[in-house]
Amino acid sequence: MLLGSIEAGGTKFVCAVGDGDYRIKNQTVIPTTTPAETLTATINYFKQFKLDAIGIASFGPIEIRRHADDYGFITKTPKPGWSQTDFVGPIRQALDCPVAWTTDVNGSAYGEYVMAGLTNAQLDSLVYYTIGTGVGAGAVINGQFLGAVGHPEMGHVLVKRHPDDLAFKGICPFHGDCLEGLVAGPTFEARTGRPGSEVPLTDPVWDIMSYYVAQAALQTTLTIRPDKIVFGGGVVSEGFLQKVRRDFKTLLNGYVTVPALADYLTVPLMANNGSATLGDFALAAQELKRA
Amino acid sequence: MLLGSIEAGGTKFVCAVGDGDYRIKNQTVIPTTTPAETLTATINYFKQFKLDAIGIASFGPIEIRRHADDYGFITKTPKPGWSQTDFVGPIRQALDCPVAWTTDVNGSAYGEYVMAGLTNAQLDSLVYYTIGTGVGAGAVINGQFLGAVGHPEMGHVLVKRHPDDLAFKGICPFHGDCLEGLVAGPTFEARTGRPGSEVPLTDPVWDIMSYYVAQAALQTTLTIRPDKIVFGGGVVSEGFLQKVRRDFKTLLNGYVTVPALADYLTVPLMANNGSATLGDFALAAQELKRA
Numbered sequence: 025m026l027l028g029s030i031e032a033g034g035t036k037f038v039c040a041v042g043d044g045d046y047r048i049k050n051q052t053v054i055p056t057t058t059p060a061e062t063l064t065a066t067i068n069y070f071k072q073f074k075l076d077a078i079g080i081a082s083f084g085p086i087e088i089r090r091h092a093d094d095y096g097f098i099t100k101t102p103k104p105g106w107s108q109t110d111f112v113g114p115i116r117q118a119l120d121c122p123v124a125w126t127t128d129v130n131g132s133a134y135g136e137y138v139m140a141g142l143t144n145a146q147l148d149s150l151v152y153y154t155i156g157t158g159v160g161a162g163a164v165i166n167g168q169f170l171g172a173v174g175h176p177e178m179g180h181v182l183v184k185r186h187p188d189d190l191a192f193k194g195i196c197p198f199h200g201d202c203l204e205g206l207v208a209g210p211t212f213e214a215r216t217g218r219p220g221s222e223v224p225l226t227d228p229v230w231d232i233m234s235y236y237v238a239q240a241a242l243q244t245t246l247t248i249r250p251d252k253i254v255f256g257g258g259v260v261s262e263g264f265l266q267k268v269r270r271d272f273k274t275l276l277n278g279y280v281t282v283p284a285l286a287d288y289l290t291v292p293l294m295a296n297n298g299s300a301t302l303g304d305f306a307l308a309a310q311e312l313k314r315a
Numbered sequence: 316m317l318l319g320s321i322e323a324g325g326t327k328f329v330c331a332v333g334d335g336d337y338r339i340k341n342q343t344v345i346p347t348t349t350p351a352e353t354l355t356a357t358i359n360y361f362k363q364f365k366l367d368a369i370g371i372a373s374f375g376p377i378e379i380r381r382h383a384d385d386y387g388f389i390t391k392t393p394k395p396g397w398s399q400t401d402f403v404g405p406i407r408q409a410l411d412c413p414v415a416w417t418t419d420v421n422g423s424a425y426g427e428y429v430m431a432g433l434t435n436a437q438l439d440s441l442v443y444y445t446i447g448t449g450v451g452a453g454a455v456i457n458g459q460f461l462g463a464v465g466h467p468e469m470g471h472v473l474v475k476r477h478p479d480d481l482a483f484k485g486i487c488p489f490h491g492d493c494l495e496g497l498v499a500g501p502t503f504e505a506r507t508g509r510p511g512s513e514v515p516l517t518d519p520v521w522d523i524m525s526y527y528v529a530q531a532a533l534q535t536t537l538t539i540r541p542d543k544i545v546f547g548g549g550v551v552s553e554g555f556l557q558k559v560r561r562d563f564k565t566l567l568n569g570y571v572t573v574p575a576l577a578d579y580l581t582v583p584l585m586a587n588n589g590s591a592t593l594g595d596f597a598l599a600a601q602e603l604k605r606a
Contacts, residue, residue: 085571148463163538165463171540172439172456177571181534182475184492198568201475243472247454247538249462277489280376280468 027312028070028078028119029304031131031297032056032111034103034157037066038301041073046138046305059109067118077312079124079304081131082111088126088175096125102197122315124307126162127175128300129154132292133162134169135303136254139293149250152292152299153178153240156257159204161240163248170248179204183239186232207236209259225263231271234264238271241289245282252283256292256299265289318603319361319369319410320595322422322588323347323402325394325448328357329592332364337429337596350400358409368603370415370595372422373402379417379466387416393488413606415598417453418466419591420445422598424453425460426590427545427583429597440541443583443590444469444531447548450495452531454539461539470495474530477523498527500550516554522562525555529562532580536573543574547583547590556580 025044030037033056040051050073054065070078085101087094096112116123126134133152140147149165159179163170170176180202194201195214205211212220215229223229241253255265269285282288292299316335321328324347331342341364345356361369376392378385387403407414417425424443431438444452450470454461461467471493485496486505496502503511506520514520532544546556560576573579583590 165461170456170538173542174540174571176540177537179537180570181537182530182566184473184475198570199566239473243534243538246468246470246472247461247534249465249467251464275473275490279471279489280465 025076025309026073027305027308028073028075028121029301029308030066030078030080030082030115031128031300031304032080032082033128034083037062039066039069040301040304041070041075042301042305044309046302048301051301056103058105063111063114067115070119075119075121077122077124077308077315078115078119079126079131079306079308079311080111080115081126081128081300081304084127084175085177086111086125086127086175088171089173096123122308122311124304124311126169126307127160129160130162130164130169130175131300131303131307132256132297133164133254133299133303134307135294135299135301136252136292137164137167138302138306139299140252144251147251149248150252150254151244151248151250152254152256153237154257155207155237155255155259156209159208159257161244163244163250165248165250178240178244179208181240181243183236186235188228189232203236203240207233207259209257220259225261225267230264230267233259234267234271237264237268238275241268241272242275245276245280249280252287253289254292254299255289256297260291262291265291316367316600317364318596318599319364319366319412320592320599321357321369321371321373321406322419322591322595323371323373324419325374328353330357330360331592331595332361332366333592333596335600337593339592342592347394349396354402354405358406361406361410366410366412368413368415368599368606369406369410370417370422370597370599370602371402371406372417372419372591372595372598375418375466376468377402377416377418377466379460379462380464387414413599413602415595415602417460417598418451420451421453421455421460421466422591422594423547423583423588424455424545424590424594425598426585426592426594427543428455428458429593430584430590431543435542438542440539441543441545442535442539442541443545443547444528445548446498446528446546446550447500450499450548452535454535454541456539456541469531469535470499472531472534474527477526479519480523494527494531498524498550500548511550516552516558521555521558524550525558525562528555528559529566532559532563533566536567536571540571543578544580545583545590546580547588551582553582556582 194205196205485492487496
């Protein structure tokens with residue numbers, strides 16, 4: 025069996041081919057330029073193989089309701105040239121195989137859900153946050169994605185402001201100081217004039233960051249009660265998550281029972297965002313069974 | 316077929332018996348005193364009937380995981396005398412029928428989900444908030460409750476503070492200014508010295524309230540993407556929800572598509588919290604099929 029994976033990001037498409045055990049047999053990276061150019065290069069790459077099914081985890085927003093007229097489209101995206109792009113249609117037509125279609129964070133969430141399930145039979149639900157250029161999250165509950173009328177956009181919730189951060193307006197063009205507006209990677213430049221990679225963890229700005237990310241973990245805990253919350257993306261490190269766990273514990277104040285925090289709020293099990301590729305393979309295999 | 320319903324609240328147990336069409340055939344109200352006294356009176360009431368199944372929607376926190384040793388218990392509740400009370404055990408033993416067991420808000424959520432489904436075939440998911448003495452919410456997604464490792468506690472999320480309300484500390488004994496600490500009924504006394512029923516909707520305190528409740532709706536929307544969010548409880552009126560819809564629209568800023576707000580953010584379809592009884596009947600009927 026050969027399965028395909030497209031991790032479709034705003035700067036690059038990570039394409040991979042795997043076998044029935046989800047082992048990667050081949051991979052390539054295609055820059056994200058125009059839809060026509062990028063999709064053509066993607067299709068040409070996969071045409072070298074005879075795929076049984078393919079999974080796509082795409083930047084968005086995207087249409088995920090199967091009965092919608094524009095199912096499989098990237099919809100109203102801020103990325104120039106990509107609004108109202110039919111993504112699934114051309115792929116399915118060219119590769120003639122079942123196509124699984126979900127958001128980038130759902131793909132990663134599913135990969136981490138599969139990985140965590142390899143060692144933890146009790147794990148039924150998992151939420152995956154990415155905190156990078158943007159902030160988003162996907163949730164898997166008993167093998168199903170959360171969000172029937174559309175995918176979650178947990179990156180844009182509002183949070184209680186940190187008392188030392190009240191002057192910062194936030195950088196989200198839609199909501200100002202929503203979660204993404206307060207903790208996305210570019211907030212480091214906006215707050216400190218330096219990229220986050222140059223700001224040491226001892227800098228107080230990281231405590232402001234952890235206060236907000238801990239609130240995201242709190243909202244997720246009190247709303248979804250998942251078994252595990254994974255944080256990926258360029259902003260996240262184990263050192264940062266130690267601060268997040270500290271603030272989460274204070275904010276939750278023992279109100280509900282959660283697993284040991286070192287197991288509950290974690291970095292991804294798969295390095296280098298490999299969880300998206302694994303998730304795509306697993307979703308492709310599922311789609312094949314559906315077909 | 317005869318189905319039972321217990322809507323177990325902190326001040327009273329509303330008990331009802333219904334038929335297979337969920338029509339109420341008999342009902343009574345039992346004051347909530349000690350567990351022994353209240354459960355005995357409840358059992359004696361239902362023993363008059365030969366129930367096929369019963370549904371219980373209880374105040375909490377409660378243990379809902381079927382594999383847990385204390386499944387069916389009210390766990391660590393602030394209500395004096397009721398911590399670690401086995402609720403399902405005595406009821407099942409005395410009435411010798413299947414027992415469905417969930418939280419008070421889940422019961423109401425399920426009742427509203429059944430009601431809304433009578434006229435809307437597209438409705439797959441619904442969230443029910445109660446805003447009264449406390450604040451809580453339950454969510455139904457494709458007939459299943461959200462929350463595998465425990466029930467949601469959405470009443471205790473944090474929210475961005477209203478600029479005219481920064482001096483108010485909130486009244487939640489666990490978290491101070493969490494959502495419940497800012498919008499539960501007793502906040503009217505704390506903020507204005509008057510009960511909410513005596514504060515006209517033109518008072519600016521209602522705009523502070525609606526800003527917070529709109530954030531709860533926003534969090535729920537961006538996290539769960541439900542088809543409908545229902546608000547019940549003593550604080551809620553259609554006039555108040557008009558303010559909530561206004562603030563929700565501003566906060567969401569068109570970021571994701573939601574149904575028309577008059578259909579999306581609503582008061583309960585069932586008056587006088589009848590949704591809990593209906594939900595219990597429906598859950599009891601399901602439990603009967605499971606058994």
